[in-house]
Amino acid sequence: MDDGGPDLRIVVGAATDVGGRGENEDTVLVTRLAAVGDGVSSLADGYLVAVADGMGGYHRGEVASRLAVNTIQEMFADDPGADSALLLKQAFRRANEAIFADGRGAGSSSMMGTTLVAMAIRGQYATVASIGDSRVYLIRANQLTQITQDHSLVAEQVNLGSLTAEEARESAHRNILTQALGHRALLDKKMPDIFELTLLPEDRLLLCSDGFYDVVPDQEMASIVIGHEAETAAKRLVDLAVARGTTDNVSAVVVEALPSRTTVKRELVMAGAERRPPSYLFPALALLGIIVFVAIVLFVLTFM
Template sequence: MNVAIRYAAGSDIGCSRENNEDSGYAGARLIAVADGMGGYAGGEVASSTVIGSLRSLDTDAPIDDLVGALGRAVAEANEKLRIVREERPDLSRMGTTLTAMLWDGRSVALAHIGDSRGYLLRDGELFQITQDHTMDELLKAEAEQQGGTTDPAETSRLSHVLYRVLDGREDREPDLRLREARLGDRYLLCSDGLSGPVDPQTIYETLTAEADPARAAQRLIQLARDKGGPDNITAVIADVVEAEHLTEPEVPLVVGAAAQQS
């Protein structure tokens, strides 16, 4: 059975920021969230540059190697960041996370770098399908390999320190994997402005209760605001449906900083 996605996207500045450094995209073949960083204007430029670069993947042209195509596109986006950094020294500290999924009707490739997140709601259960590239997670993984434990105070202090992002420098490799596109699945990609304030149980309840992707995305964004909205908030939702149920093509959605640049 050939499947397609019904999608929605939303982004909000939050309650504490002066500008929105998040960018998001949702189209028939591509969904993505990027959370920019690097001081005034830097985060906006970084996230919008990466999302703008990846948009070329959202095409009906057949793709033989989903994972390879997505990996190359991320590398090209990182190269564009390098060029921007060279042209604008004032943006030398900029960088961005990226969580993106590329579809072909049967399978989906996932690319992830940073601490934005991907969630999967399948058969009544919520799964986090990405791993945060933060120092606390790195320390926990190293401790597990050595059969030990970490200091909670130390890991808490490092919970927002990223060790891998896209910033135009070399060796910025994302996690890449191929997944099955299963009918009935619901995916959520979000910045940490959502996953930070809103706990997994609340995310699960909202994704389960709100059948419409747009209402679900807006509800999650409002929940993050209700929790104080300490950061920019971006959510992209994709429901896997039978292709023949989509009678009319949906318009691609660009949100956040990338919407201001396009």
Template structure:
């Protein structure tokens, strides 16, 4: 089973800097989206460190059990970012979200911290594979909020878990059996916060009608149009998107 992938990160329409970073290594089957946060250039640095150190760990430990490697790679990045943040007041409090796709054999090993998301497109349906580590999501989990209240909360972007803020981090990790024609999407909240699930699904299915025959140009076009739609809807945040097709 081969993988076809494309990605893009975009500053959006309102921000002065892009604090998102992405990493694509189709040959080694490793893909990362990171959405940084912090003053000065700290958010930029945190996301850049995540997309450097997560793959670095995986490439240095090819024989490790992949589900363990998935968690440990993000923990490795977390400690490295935290140690960097302690070296200067300019970096204090910096952190980043991270979504990791690590394909091995017939499985996807998925790691997640923060509110960047992973989705599966299968059978013309969009399934969210991750759960946000946000204050609003915790209120949803407890039944304090319904979906409408969550969407209207002015603090919906407040995270309860990030990579790099504390010396240790709890990583959500999942394993999925991969089937031919599965399409996996990872993205920062600049996409999922501005484009509805229905529109995300429509753009992907319209531009990749037959995943088994998809070309790299088709996948890149779908990625570009997702970013364009987020910008058309306001582009209030940086936008990062990675699409991976199992063929």
């Protein structure tokens, strides 16, 4: 899918697979955001994208992840002109309440919850919200950087220095979350985490569930995302995780920030202008040619 603001062209691709589970409890969202207004405070068009990794078993995880994604999509549709960061915070809180209520509803015997990473992109600006251990990465100038922070027991231990990153990947407790949607009636006041980015041409962003990054190293992620168009990259990443034997569902959304067609056209025109000789050079060369011709004629007449 292809869209964007005046200076960037945003291209998005997504893929999800059941992986090593019996059912897919992940939910992926890719939807367009229409431009709002036409004045100084107007908002450019763009995308709302998300990955949610549900948990609970007996289809409860699937219900939780779908509730989370549907809630943020509905809130952006109902109030398209609102500030993205504020809207994401409100949507996460409303989703948490809905999932918690559903999990405690009549006839429901199992608690359910979900991680959620969501990103609203308008023009060159991206706003990210996160809870749980699904991730958002930025690939810029061939360097991959994790934007979000994992809300997990092992991540806290790594931050405290009691575990290395490698030990965390191998830990039996790596799937224990410290924050998620639906586990409490009210989210902590600090949740969700919010990150705001200004995108540059050739930036790539990757949203993914933990079933993916557990089996695909960072450098390999970056190489695939950089080397392919968004849709192809997302599918290749998911296929690779499945081939590597992931024991979880696996989902990926890839976002490309490319120079807009107008920008590319303008740069081509400017490059052509730089290669073209200055306009004053042509009359000067013509005059020089006339002078040389007259000099040759005079020389010939003088010595004949």
